[in-house]
Amino acid sequence: MRPALLTREVSSGLRRNVTMTVAMVLTTAVTLMSVGAGLLVLRTIDDISALYTNRLEIQVALTPDVSETDPDCSRPTCASVRSALEAAPGVGSVAFESQQQAYTRFRELFAGQSVADVARPQSLPATLRVTLTDQQAGAAAARAAVEGRPGVRGVIDQRDVVGTLFDFLNGVRNVAFALAVVQALAAVLLISNTVQVSAFMRRTEVGVMRLVGATRWTTQLPFLVEAAVAGAVGGALAGIGLVAAKYAVVDDLFAAVGQAGVIPPVRITDVLVVSALLVPTGALVAGVTGYVTLRAYVKV
Numbered sequence: 001m002r003p004a005l006l007t008r009e010v011s012s013g014l015r016r017n018v019t020m021t022v023a024m025v026l027t028t029a030v031t032l033m034s035v036g037a038g039l040l041v042l043r044t045i046d047d048i049s050a051l052y053t054n055r056l057e058i059q060v061a062l063t064p065d066v067s068e069t070d071p072d073c074s075r076p077t078c079a080s081v082r083s084a085l086e087a088a089p090g091v092g093s094v095a096f097e098s099q100q101q102a103y104t105r106f107r108e109l110f111a112g113q114s115v116a117d118v119a120r121p122q123s124l125p126a127t128l129r130v131t132l133t134d135q136q137a138g139a140a141a142a143r144a145a146v147e148g149r150p151g152v153r154g155v156i157d158q159r160d161v162v163g164t165l166f167d168f169l170n171g172v173r174n175v176a177f178a179l180a181v182v183q184a185l186a187a188v189l190l191i192s193n194t195v196q197v198s199a200f201m202r203r204t205e206v207g208v209m210r211l212v213g214a215t216r217w218t219t220q221l222p223f224l225v226e227a228a229v230a231g232a233v234g235g236a237l238a239g240i241g242l243v244a245a246k247y248a249v250v251d252d253l254f255a256a257v258g259q260a261g262v263i264p265p266v267r268i269t270d271v272l273v274v275s276a277l278l279v280p281t282g283a284l285v286a287g288v289t290g291y292v293t294l295r296a297y298v299k300v
Contacts, residue, residue: 016201020194021230027187028234028286032278033241034180039274040242040266041173045166047264052162058130058142059156060085066151067126071098077151078126085130088145090138092131099126125153135159165263184285191231191286192293195223199294224290231286232279239275246271 062070062078070078073096085094097105103121132138139157146152250266 017194017198020190020197021226024187024190024194024227024230024286025234025237027183027190028231028282029237029241031180031183031187032235032238032282034176034183035281036238036242036274036278037245038173038176038180040270041169041176043270044264044266045169045173048162048165048169051264052158056132056135056158056162058132058139059158060128060130060142060146061125061153061156062127063151063153064122064125067099067124068122070126071100072096073098073126073128078128081146081149081151082128084145084149085128085142088138088141090132090134090136090141092133092138095129095131097127097129099124102127187234188285188289191227191289194230195227195290195293198223198226220291220294223294224287227290228283228287231282231284233282234286235279235282238278238282239272242271242275242278243268 060081062081066075066077069075073079073082078096082094082096085091099121102124103119106119106124130138130142132142139159143155143157147155246266246268254263254265
């Protein structure tokens with residue numbers, strides 16, 4: 001088929017069935033935007049994992065009597081706990097934080113909030129902060145070395161806090177993908193219906209083309225291109241939506257935690273890469289759906 005004729009047939013088909021074409025484009029855009037959001041959440045989870053791999057600590061809180069009477073961890077009770085931690089396999093270093101140091105850091109973290117004025121140094125325990133060379137084995141060894149020892153109030157594993165964050169992000173990703181699957185099914189059905197309606201509206205001219213010797217592939221190609229064009233436009237809109245959502249919603253929503261280094265920001269390069277992939281994905285899905293529909297249900 002000549003390019004000029006193909007272009008004319010495709011533009012004619014899109015204009016004749018403009019309502020369903022717009023619906024197909026929008027449905028595809030929403031579907032692919034959900035898929036793109038899920039991919040970006042997955043990328044964010046990987047970034048968070050890399051961010052915290054070498055930053056997670058085990059914190060050993062000391063009892064009030066040790067915290068108040070031993071400001072530099074030089075007395076036997078605190079020193080023995082520190083020695084046990086340093087000897088544990090997988091432990092990198094052990095740093096002591098006194099009550100006053102903990103209070104100073106607390107006020108820095110909550111500066112400008114009422115809780116910073118209410119707290120007193122006596123309400124915060126002295127802590128041994130343990131960095132790990134082996135996150136799994138080191139954490140278990142450090143916990144086993146000090147649990148139940150005199151002077152130990154409790155052991156805080158920061159991986160538990162981060163694990164809760166990962167569970168939340170994984171839940172968001174799963175919801176995004178679940179919605180994308182449902183919307184993808186709706187998009188496929190809508191594309192199939194649009195192709196069938198378009199073929200029915202042009203059944204007379206297609207029949208004439210077949211009578212004068214046109215092959216089945218020649219008569220089907222305009223319908224496939226129409227579907228692919230609509231899918232590509234939907235993918236482009238999905239990409240634009242992801243970029244707009246980053247600047248209008250995501251950046252403002254995570255501005256505070258991003259500046260504090262709690263969660264890495266969503267990089268524009270990742271958004272652009274995902275957005276670029278959505279365009280051919282939309283065209284491919286729509287084209288394949290149109291091809292299957294024509295082969296299975298439409299005799300053109």
